[in-house]
Structures are given as structure tokens and as C-alpha cells.
Amino acid sequence: MIEFIQVEKTYPNGTVALQNINLTIGQGEFVAVIGLSGAGKSTLIRCINRMHDITSGTLNVDGTNVSQLKGKEIRRFRRRIGMIFQSFNLVTRITVIKNVLVSFVPDLPMWRKITGLYTREQKLKALEALEKVGILDKAFIRVDQLSGGQQQRVALARTLAQSPDIILADEPIASLDPVTAHMVMDDFKRINQDMNISVIMNIHHVEIALEYADRIIGIRQGAVVFDGSSSQVTKGILDEIYGGKTEEIADRSEEKSVYVR
Numbered sequence: 001m002i003e004f005i006q007v008e009k010t011y012p013n014g015t016v017a018l019q020n021i022n023l024t025i026g027q028g029e030f031v032a033v034i035g036l037s038g039a040g041k042s043t044l045i046r047c048i049n050r051m052h053d054i055t056s057g058t059l060n061v062d063g064t065n066v067s068q069l070k071g072k073e074i075r076r077f078r079r080r081i082g083m084i085f086q087s088f089n090l091v092t093r094i095t096v097i098k099n100v101l102v103s104f105v106p107d108l109p110m111w112r113k114i115t116g117l118y119t120r121e122q123k124l125k126a127l128e129a130l131e132k133v134g135i136l137d138k139a140f141i142r143v144d145q146l147s148g149g150q151q152q153r154v155a156l157a158r159t160l161a162q163s164p165d166i167i168l169a170d171e172p173i174a175s176l177d178p179v180t181a182h183m184v185m186d187d188f189k190r191i192n193q194d195m196n197i198s199v200i201m202n203i204h205h206v207e208i209a210l211e212y213a214d215r216i217i218g219i220r221q222g223a224v225v226f227d228g229s230s231s232q233v234t235k236g237i238l239d240e241i242y243g244g245k246t247e248e249i250a251d252r253s254e255e256k257s258v259y260v261r
């Protein structure tokens, strides 16, 4: 369970990125965080794994007060939280399987990770993770030979191999074409449902957020302006989240959905 209690985040330059955030996210939820660019979506999810420190308030993850973690404790804590980025963050000049195996040795330098020896059990676990995202046949291919969608699935497999309780995803489909985006979203959904892993995802595409997430958190200027189930989201609510710029966004997602169908 993730719990934000009156969380505020001000960057050193004075930018207030989060204000009075109060949220409780239960294990196994699929949450989409939506809002305009600059609203605070990335800051919100990056506080959860201590990529950013909060300025005030309390943030608990499964009873652990995240702000109080130190050094080794932070690394151990982060092992339970997978992070997926728009840009995949893979080592593209090595094979898919090696990229997944990297998740087993988080504290070693990169050269050890790449040349490292792994146990049979770890290799099986890595292959299993690749199977879960449907790219087992790509295990021994170099990452730079894969499409963007396949690369994002490698990133997802790498995260799965660490058996996380939570996956944080920051715009994971932003650089993918609509068809591939849906395939990657299907993977997230399946992982969420089959393995009861919580998914908290920042996402630009409202229509896809509503289609896949159970719960929508709308952020505007660092504050939560909507928190409810996807089915409760109306045009009026989107207007509030996007400050009346919904038309623009609707136009864009319409173009995309035409392409998908």
C-alpha cells in the first residue's frame, strides 16, 4: 500500500511541484496519473521510490516511511519497485537476456553486470519474464535489433525479473505507435491482473488511460483535482484536469484511435 499524507514537493529552485497530496493506493491497483505537461506527474511517481525527496508530509510504502530510508536501505527498498521509462533505459548493444539478467545484480558496476555469471535459476527466471511479455524468442538477439515496442517489453521483463510489488511507469508508451502502445498496455494489464503487482502509470493519452486503468488520478498544478474510477471520468472532469484544453487532447486521441481501429 502506498500512502501520501499531506505531501509537498518544492524543487531547490523554488518550483512547487506537488502540494497537499493525500492518496492511498492499495496493492494490485492499476492507476493512471493524468494531467498537462508540467502538472507534477513525474514528480509524484518518482517520490514513491525516492528518486526525489519530498519536502514535507509523509509518504509510506507498505508501512515504510520512505523519507527515513538511508543508503543501503534505499537500494533494498527500490528492489521491490520496478521503474519503466519512456526511453526504455536498456543497454542496446547487448542481448535481450543480458539486459534482463542485469536486474539480479543491482549493486554491481555495469561491467560486472554485463560480464557477470548468473545462476541457472536466475537465467530461468529471466527467460520466464521474457515469456510473460511475449518475447521469449528474442532472448539472444541484441536489443538494438528490436522495435520500440519490443524494447519496452524487454524493460518490462527486466522489471518483472526482480519480482516487484509495484511498477512505476513514466509515460511508457509515449514514443510508441498506437498499435504497439496497445500491445504494451495489454502487457501491463496482464501483469497487473495475473501477478497482483500495483501499476502506477503517468500517461499522456487520456483515452488509453481510461481504457486500461481502474483508477484515474488527475493532477493540475501539483494538486490532485480528481481521484476516482475510470468510469466516473466525464468531459467536465477532463476539462478541470486539463484546464479547458480537453478539445485539443480529444482531437489528438481521436486521430490515434482512428489509426488503431
Ligand SMILES: Nc1ncnc2c1ncn2[C@@H]1O[C@H](COP(=O)(O)OP(=O)(O)O)[C@@H](O)[C@H]1O
Binding pocket: 011, 012, 013, 015, 016, 017, 035, 036, 037, 038, 039, 040, 041, 042, 043, 044
Ligand atoms: N529537477 C527539477 N528542478 C526544478 N524543477 C523541476 C524539476 N523537475 C521538474 N520540475 C518542475 O516541476 C513541475 C512538475 O514537473 P513534472 O513532475 O516533470 O511534471 P509532468 O511529469 O507532469 O510533466 C514543472 O513545473 C517542472 O518544470
Ligand SMILES: [Mg+2]
Binding pocket: 041, 042, 043, 170, 202
Ligand atoms: Mg513527466
